[in-house]
Amino acid sequence: MELVDTHCHLTESPLKEQLDGVLTRARERGVTRIIVPAYDHASWPAVRALAHLPGVALAFGLHPWEAGEEIEPKELKSWLQDCGAVAVGEVGLDFKIERFDRAVQERVLRAQLEVACDLELPVLLHCRGAFEEMLVILKEYAPRLTGVIHAFSRGPELAARFVALGLCVAFGGAVTRPQSRAQKAVVALPLERIVLETDAPSIGLDKIPAAEVEPLHVADVARVVAELRGVELGELADKTSDNARRLFRLR
């Protein structure tokens, strides 16, 4: 069984201090590929420094929480190309934070969606409190754009709208919580559009606090999703890993 963690911040504490152990424990649970997104300019070199690690793939972008930084499309392109990145991310909209104007966030997002389309790279999308606005923007870039709406915690209707635009939906900690709407979404979607992630160390699983989550826990996400969908764990792992390999062109 092989699994892919399509979103994990290995550059953050406590993961960055114990990379060898984190990667070994992940491999022991079958998690062989991990995509590590950057989120601001300072994190770009930190992410690039992980390029040599086995099974680690990189993404570069400017997160909406850091939308005050200037995004220079040419510079982003060279980072993506020079480092062999598999995605643009993480990028998105977060209207639950007050730090930046919505217009600023939208401008920064659009600039990075352009880059993704130009380089034919998928995007890792963060979205909070801005789903309608996000869908309007994505509609402009479909069908050139591919990618995932990450850390999905909402219901099946919203998930289907992203899938209709050609995107995949990434499920992590939220889907392991029994009362989560995401459990209904993960059952309703076509399996070809589902990928898995942890977003470690940012999001907890059912009974596992965020600070303790690491890539190995994508195996627990897979177990829950397999149970919900009524399929064997091996089949769920194979299919979702194929989806991730195809989308991010993982070797």
Ligand SMILES: [Zn+2]
């Ligand atoms: Zn993230």
